[in-house]
Amino acid sequence: MSGRWWVAAGGLAAAGLLVLTVVVAGPLRAGGDQPPPEPPPSDQEPPQPETLESFRLGAPADCGTNPFCLDGLGRTYGIDVTELLVPMEPGEPIVTALREGTVEVGVLFTTDPLLAEEDLVVLDDDLGMLAAENVVPYSRAELIEQRGDGLRDALDRVSEVLTTEAVSRMVAELRAGTPADLAASQLIETLDLDTVEVEVERGDPIRIGAERFDEDVVIAHAYVAGLLTQGVDAAVVELDGFRALEVASLLDREIDVAIDYAGSLLEFLDGFASLASPDPKETVAALGELLAVADYELFAPSPATSANTFVVTAATAERYGLSALSDLVDAAPAAEATPPPGVRPEVTEPLVLLGDAALRVGDTGPAVLQLQELLQAAGYPPGPLNGIFEEPTRRAVAAFQTDAGLPPTGVAGPQTLAALEAAVAAAEETESETDGSGGTPPPDPEPAPDRPAPDGAVVHLTFDDGPNATYTPQVLDLLARYDAQAVFFAIGQQVSGGSALVQRATADGHRLGNHSWSHPSLAELSRPAFDQEIGRTQDAVQAATGRRPTCLRPPYGAMGSQTRSWAAEAGLEVVLWDIDPQDWARPGVDSIVRSVIDHVRPGDVVLFHDGGGNREQTVAALERILDQLSDRGFSFTIAPGC
Numbered sequence: 113m114s115g116r117w118w119v120a121a122g123g124l125a126a127a128g129l130l131v132l133t134v135v136v137a138g139p140l141r142a143g144g145d146q147p148p149p150e151p152p153p154s155d156q157e158p159p160q161p162e163t164l165e166s167f168r169l170g171a172p173a174d175c176g177t178n179p180f181c182l183d184g185l186g187r188t189y190g191i192d193v194t195e196l197l198v199p200m201e202p203g204e205p206i207v208t209a210l211r212e213g214t215v216e217v218g219v220l221f222t223t224d225p226l227l228a229e230e231d232l233v234v235l236d237d238d239l240g241m242l243a244a245e246n247v248v249p250y251s252r253a254e255l256i257e258q259r260g261d262g263l264r265d266a267l268d269r270v271s272e273v274l275t276t277e278a279v280s281r282m283v284a285e286l287r288a289g290t291p292a293d294l295a296a297s298q299l300i301e302t303l304d305l306d307t308v309e310v311e312v313e314r315g316d317p318i319r320i321g322a323e324r325f326d327e328d329v330v331i332a333h334a335y336v337a338g339l340l341t342q343g344v345d346a347a348v349v350e351l352d353g354f355r356a357l358e359v360a361s362l363l364d365r366e367i368d369v370a371i372d373y374a375g376s377l378l379e380f381l382d383g384f385a386s387l388a389s390p391d392p393k394e395t396v397a398a399l400g401e402l403l404a405v406a407d408y409e410l411f412a413p414s415p416a417t418s419a420n421t422f423v424v425t426a427a428t429a430e431r432y433g434l435s436a437l438s439d440l441v442d443a444a445p446a447a448e449a450t451p452p453p454g455v456r457p458e459v460t461e462p463l464v465l466l467g468d469a470a471l472r473v474g475d476t477g478p479a480v481l482q483l484q485e486l487l488q489a490a491g492y493p494p495g496p497l498n499g500i501f502e503e504p505t506r507r508a509v510a511a512f513q514t515d516a517g518l519p520p521t522g523v524a525g526p527q528t529l530a531a532l533e534a535a536v537a538a539a540e541e542t543e544s545e546t547d548g549s550g551g552t553p554p555p556d557p558e559p560a561p562d563r564p565a566p567d568g569a570v571v572h573l574t575f576d577d578g579p580n581a582t583y584t585p586q587v588l589d590l591l592a593r594y595d596a597q598a599v600f601f602a603i604g605q606q607v608s609g610g611s612a613l614v615q616r617a618t619a620d621g622h623r624l625g626n627h628s629w630s631h632p633s634l635a636e637l638s639r640p641a642f643d644q645e646i647g648r649t650q651d652a653v654q655a656a657t658g659r660r661p662t663c664l665r666p667p668y669g670a671m672g673s674q675t676r677s678w679a680a681e682a683g684l685e686v687v688l689w690d691i692d693p694q695d696w697a698r699p700g701v702d703s704i705v706r707s708v709i710d711h712v713r714p715g716d717v718v719l720f721h722d723g724g725g726n727r728e729q730t731v732a733a734l735e736r737i738l739d740q741l742s743d744r745g746f747s748f749t750i751a752p753g754c
């Protein structure tokens with residue numbers, strides 16, 4: 113069989129899941145040394161594949177931050193899918209969108225049972241973007257110090273039996289309506305874990321964090337079931353977010369054990385392009401080393417992998433001759449030049465001192481001193497300026513990382529240093545402005561950030577993704593203090609649990625808006641699904657507050673051609689926003705404040721989030737924003753339409 117006939121099996125055979133064998137006729141895009149296509153073994157010309165001009169990529173929301181999704185496609189394939197990305201709930205919605213043609217390419221996890229569907233073809237990762245993504249638990253090092261090595265052994269025993277196939281089976285049961293704990297304990301019951309003697313110090317249940325997608329939830333439940341079977345008390349803590357939240361929750365001692373995918377976690381923590389490898393041993397070793405310096409312990413990896421797989425329907429593959437990710441290159445914008453794999457991002461002063469390394473506890477020398485001086489200048493005192501990286505410096509680095517929206521590892525790599533330099537430069541700029549030492553005054557920016565507002569000027573504050581037991585009350589307290597009225601675009605399924613909060617918001621003079629029942633992209637929904645998402649939320653808010661919302665904010669701001677008219681039929685006006693400070697991404701309190709203060713004009717609608725993750729930055733920024741805008745004479749009223 114020659115190179116023009118190909119078999120799309122991808123890495124699935126190795127993962128033990130299933131082998132999708134789809135043979136499609138079409139020329140293989142490859143280097144110029146390919147011989148020209150031979151005529152096919154028939155006297156009819158085969159239909160030539162059409163050219164794929166562009167495509168839409170249906171992917172889980174974390175594709176934007178996953179190093180082996182948006183970033184990886186840029187880095188390895190040189191294509192920029194930012195504008196092509198349609199964020200969707202993982203699994204079925206993506207497959208439905210592929211079949212209905214609302215997206216051409218979809219992302220599923222290796223463990224997704226939907227990969228068994230016969231009309232799906234996995235695009236080969238022909239340039240090797242995907243790293244080893246074995247499922248691996250980790251914890252703070254102190255956990256094992258406190259509870260003993262028996263706990264490590266107990267976790268390792270669960271990891272041993274967790275295969276991709278087992279995870280896929282649990283996901284299938286979860287989707288069929290079996291509760292996650294039941295799906296997990298059915299798997300664990302088939303093992304003989306309860307025959308092993310386990311010695312673990314008594315204490316509170318071991319809390320295992322689960323991110324908000326099916327794979328992570330069932331895997332967390334599998335570890336809990338496995339620990340319980342071995343006589344160790346354990347419980348799942350469901351986190352309302354992805355990787356960043358899980359790392360932060362571990363650091364904040366809200367959970368004891370986090371579970372992640374080795375390659376993605378390594379990239380996420382390190383910020384480098386080169387450490388994660390297709391070889392599981394290399395990836396896990398590098399991850400273990402990185403975690404150890406930050407006082408985390410990595411446990412043994414399981415054989416299960418949960419890599420992203422890029423899929424198209426068989427019809428799309430045939431029509432456009434698609435077999436590999438390289439085949440998408442011509443149909444997407446080129447990514448900005450990025451270093452090839454294996455080369456770390458180029459770093460400028462003062463990072464030159466660092467060479468390849470990141471700075472961490474135990475390091476000494478001029479680079480550490482330089483780091484300490486930067487921390488000091490940015491307002492994060494690192495202890496004595498002595499060129500020795502000890503606990504006070506680690507704490508200062510972690511504090512800065514938290515405020516800058518970086519994973520708070522306490523290890524200073526290129527990302528952290530670049531952010532730190534930027535913070536220092538910004539602080540110096542502000543200083544020279546206020547002491548009047550600058551030369552010619554800069555041109556008057558428009559609108560002027562500190563100019564008094566015209567008489568009667570208003571701003572409309574809005575908060576999405578609540579109600580949230582932690583952050584919504586803090587937002588309500590601040591709004592009350594500044595006599596501000598706002599709109600809360602609530603997620604319907606959170607309303608009944610948060611009814612006291614929405615009642616308080618209503619009593620305080622705020623309005624509730626509709627943000628759908630489960631936060632899907634409305635652009636992808638059929639009419640019945642749309643009506644269900646919107647109608648259930650209307651009913652839930654009415655039941656809690658006695659009042660039906662009159663305005664709708666589509667999740668992600670995503671709308672299809674019918675969204676506005678369907679909303680209107682449900683009595684809802686679509687309300688988007690003028691200013692998006694990206695507070696959900698935790699870019700740092702200063703950044704959120706500046707995004708609003710520097711750009712706000714009378715009548716603007718401002719987007720914030722009081723749910724969906726850690727919102728400490730939002731709360732801190734809101735106080736400063738309310739303070740500064742009140743001083744300038746703005747008042748805060750309900751957005752039109754609500």
Ligand SMILES: [Zn+2]
Binds near residue numbers: 576667
């Ligand atoms: Zn939202």
